[in-house]
Amino acid sequence: MGTLILNATSQTVAGSRVVMTETVKANNPAGTAHTAGDPRPAGTTMAIEDVTLRYGDANGVLALDDVSLKVAKNEFCVIVGPSGCGKSSLLYLAAGLNDVTSGSIKVDGREVIEPGPDRGMVFQSYTLFPWLTVRANIEYGPKRKGLPAEQRRQIVDQYLNEVGLAPFADHYPAQLSGGMKQRVAIARALANDPAVLLMDEPFGALDSQTRGTMQKLLLRVWERQQKTVLFVTHDIDEALVLGDRVLVMTARPGKIKAEIKVDIPRPRSMDVILEPDFIALKRRILGLLHDEIDEDH
Amino acid sequence: MAQRRTAWTRLTTPFANIPASTATTLALAMWVVVIGGWALLSYGRVVPNMFLPTPGTVLQTTYRMSLDGSLFYHTLTSAKVVILGFIVSSVIAVPLGLWMGTYRAVQAPLEPLVNFIRYLPVTSFVPLFILWIGIGIEQRIAVIFFGTFFQQLVMISDCARSVSRDLVNASYTLGTKRSEAVWHVIFPAALPSILDTLRVTMGWAWTYLVVAELVAASSGLGYISLKAMRGFQVDVIFMAIAAIGLLGLITDTAFRILRARVAPWAP
Numbered sequence: 341m342g343t344l345i346l347n348a349t350s351q352t353v354a355g356s357r358v359v360m361t362e363t364v365k366a367n368n369p370a371g372t373a374h375t376a377g378d379p380r381p382a383g384t385t386m387a388i389e390d391v392t393l394r395y396g397d398a399n400g401v402l403a404l405d406d407v408s409l410k411v412a413k414n415e416f417c418v419i420v421g422p423s424g425c426g427k428s429s430l431l432y433l434a435a436g437l438n439d440v441t442s443g444s445i446k447v448d449g450r451e452v453i454e455p456g457p458d459r460g461m462v463f464q465s466y467t468l469f470p471w472l473t474v475r476a477n478i479e480y481g482p483k484r485k486g487l488p489a490e491q492r493r494q495i496v497d498q499y500l501n502e503v504g505l506a507p508f509a510d511h512y513p514a515q516l517s518g519g520m521k522q523r524v525a526i527a528r529a530l531a532n533d534p535a536v537l538l539m540d541e542p543f544g545a546l547d548s549q550t551r552g553t554m555q556k557l558l559l560r561v562w563e564r565q566q567k568t569v570l571f572v573t574h575d576i577d578e579a580l581v582l583g584d585r586v587l588v589m590t591a592r593p594g595k596i597k598a599e600i601k602v603d604i605p606r607p608r609s610m611d612v613i614l615e616p617d618f619i620a621l622k623r624r625i626l627g628l629l630h631d632e633i634d635e636d637h
Numbered sequence: 638m639a640q641r642r643t644a645w646t647r648l649t650t651p652f653a654n655i656p657a658s659t660a661t662t663l664a665l666a667m668w669v670v671v672i673g674g675w676a677l678l679s680y681g682r683v684v685p686n687m688f689l690p691t692p693g694t695v696l697q698t699t700y701r702m703s704l705d706g707s708l709f710y711h712t713l714t715s716a717k718v719v720i721l722g723f724i725v726s727s728v729i730a731v732p733l734g735l736w737m738g739t740y741r742a743v744q745a746p747l748e749p750l751v752n753f754i755r756y757l758p759v760t761s762f763v764p765l766f767i768l769w770i771g772i773g774i775e776q777r778i779a780v781i782f783f784g785t786f787f788q789q790l791v792m793i794s795d796c797a798r799s800v801s802r803d804l805v806n807a808s809y810t811l812g813t814k815r816s817e818a819v820w821h822v823i824f825p826a827a828l829p830s831i832l833d834t835l836r837v838t839m840g841w842a843w844t845y846l847v848v849a850e851l852v853a854a855s856s857g858l859g860y861i862s863l864k865a866m867r868g869f870q871v872d873v874i875f876m877a878i879a880a881i882g883l884l885g886l887i888t889d890t891a892f893r894i895l896r897a898r899v900a901p902w903a904p
Contacts, residue, residue, distance in 0.1 A: 437810075
């Protein structure tokens, strides 16, 4: 896996010249290169340092190999990678749902050792509590925190409106469509006011039209709420529409291969995917991913 | 589309819905066939009445025993035994099963033992129970308990274990502590399937009634049918069996209503 990209396949993809220069940096075995380049260096919310994840014993599968990245405060950071590259595993580690094999993950300077409400997460599968109404689902986190009822009600109302589901407050999850369920899941995570919002392919199970609507909604919410987001997807369009910065991961074992700043001005509309700047960035990422897939086979 | 299909096509399409009226008609027809077949065999003397009473005789017996209050008395005794045994069993099996399904450290020691016991025939323990507990109602309750508890434990443990991991993970990221997960997430998530388990095992509890009243009982539906066997009162046996079935049907319906009330969100 060590040396990448230096094969003929990269010739076929336009923009591969850029790919090569970036890859050299990302492949630096010292693992020091990719912590640079925060678009908003004002404050780091999440710092992942030299994280390795190996399943089972010392001979087990290496899922993540020496991954380092920083997410700045209020940044929208996206990770793309081929399936099975460990990008979801990285989010589970950041959430504290799994333990790192080595390395460390810090959120606001505190080391992650177990899950906590400061790291909200939206999953690809539907994880609303089926026995609670939409309102009670959103209220769950504030209730665990012990907030008074009046304050909880205000928070719930605010986020119900934010995701446009106020008329469905008393519905049960089973009565909602897939897109609506994920809107509630986003509202539920945000109602806890987490330091960072982890999103694991949250729109992956939705049809493409609903996905577009959800991306628009998420952008609007993010622009208003100013949250730090770490978002995982395999959809390049989604990554570029949403992110300030896109990190491209290699196939297993997962490493950060390249970092691409998305300079497309905000607020972004969904038509942004037709613009030349967008297409150029997409071509670069596609090139990076194609190399991974070619190496795989 | 549906209208162009004939009724016959609809009846023979896998998983297709049929009109409610058709379903009711079919259900009633089944009873007509069963009772009609019974009437044919008994009134037609195909089977001697000593072995198969006529529906009329059974109805007469039922009427007679209802009038003198004995049917009510025996039914009440039996219901008390079954319901008490079932409640004692469920009260322990639900929390223990939840624990067992949630924590490997509880499952590891219990599962081999429980799986051993639950295959033992209940009847073989009746002499032991009499020796240990005596011949009072406690002994009969113990039989019902023994017949249902270990089955319940395994099934409820499975209900807990099949709760989605991501549901629990999501609750952690919302601030649930590890110690709270059982009560706040796993129990409510498993509740519909736990209620289904209780409904099914309630049926099993009824089936152990006759075993429970086999020895040393002096009242109950199982007792009167055993006594009737000695006196060749086949009509009484039939009535007792029908009463047990009917009570089972009533408790089953009660559980369905309870589930719809307690877990209205579940399909």
